[in-house]
Amino acid sequence: DGGITQSPKYLFRKEGQNVTLSCEQNLNHDAMYWYRQDPGQGLRLIYYSQIVNDFQKGDIAEGYSVSREKKESFPLTVTSAQKNPTAFYLCASSILAGDNEQFFGPGTRLTVL
Amino acid sequence: AQSVSQHNHHVILSEAASLELGCNYSYGGTVNLFWYVQYPGQHLQLLLKYFSGDPLVKGIKGFEAEFIKSKFSFNLRKPSVQWSDTAEYFCALNTGGFKTIFGAGTRLFVKA
Numbered sequence A: 001d002g003g004i005t006q007s008p009k010y011l012f013r014k015e016g017q018n019v020t021l022s023c024e025q026n027l028n029h030d031a032m033y034w035y036r037q038d039p040g041q042g043l044r045l046i047y048y049s050q051i052v053n054d055f056q057k058g059d060i061a062e063g064y065s066v067s068r069e070k071k072e073s074f075p076l077t078v079t080s081a082q083k084n085p086t087a088f089y090l091c092a093s094s095i096l097a098g099d100n101e102q103f104f105g106p107g108t109r110l111t112v113l
Numbered sequence B: 001a002q003s004v005s006q007h008n009h010h011v012i013l014s015e016a017a018s019l020e021l022g023c024n025y026s027y028g029g030t031v032n033l034f035w036y037v038q039y040p041g042q043h044l045q046l047l048l049k050y051f052s053g054d055p056l057v058k059g060i061k062g063f064e065a066e067f068i069k070s071k072f073s074f075n076l077r078k079p080s081v082q083w084s085d086t087a088e089y090f091c092a093l094n095t096g097g098f099k100t101i102f103g104a105g106t107r108l109f110v111k112a
Helices: none
Strands: A004-007 A010-013 A019-025 A031-038 A042-051 A054-057 A064-066 A076-078 A087-094 A108-112 B003-006 B010-014 B019-021 B023-026 B032-038 B044-050 B056-058 B064-068 B073-078 B087-094 B100-102 B106-111
Touching: A004 A087, A010 A019, A019 A031, A019 A087, A019 A108, A042 A064, A042 B100, A076 A087, B003 B087, B003 B100, B010 B019, B019 B106, B023 B032, B023 B087, B032 B064, B032 B073, B044 B056, B044 B064, B044 B073, B073 B087
Parallel strands: A010 A108, B010 B106
Antiparallel strands: A004 A019, A019 A076, A031 A042, A031 A087, A042 A054, A064 A076, A087 A108, B003 B023, B019 B073, B023 B073, B032 B044, B032 B087, B056 B064, B064 B073, B087 B100, B087 B106
16 A cells, blocks of 8 residues: 555654654655645645755755655654744655655644643 | 745635635746645645646546636636535645645635
């Protein structure tokens, strides 16, 4: 059953701690993306990766970091430098460039206390 | 800068009513346009997309959208909504690269 998995579904962390959100896909897609979804603001692009070992900053990359060591995996680290990390985080993938349909994971809701 | 504007943040309709959700974008060149839907508790998924050709695009579950280049619009329509259409709808713009710009979303609630 192909798709994108994100874990965990809910995550709580204390302020000042780094936290890593998992994203795995078995769709054999080259491109992967991380978005942040806040109420009334839609989805904003944090980072994207076109291919293994390559990634680019999106519109709101400050305070976040990513890696792409394997085609299937694109973990996102929310660092202590991110000023407002509490949000819903969505991972997505697509076959090629962004003009293709993106497939989304179920999301991780991060709450920083 | 590229942007997407969705006119209504919340829409409430009764079953069988007609639906039109507005979407306008700002970009002067060739565009690819999408509507995505997020049903309660489910993944965000593609409803329909426009790349080129016929400006009237049909999607899943009876939805359609019309691309009007002169108005920079891509409104979503459905003649008769059902309770199961209750969801959040996102309009999105891509201009050929890896960045897709999403609108703020419209929450639709359909009363049974």
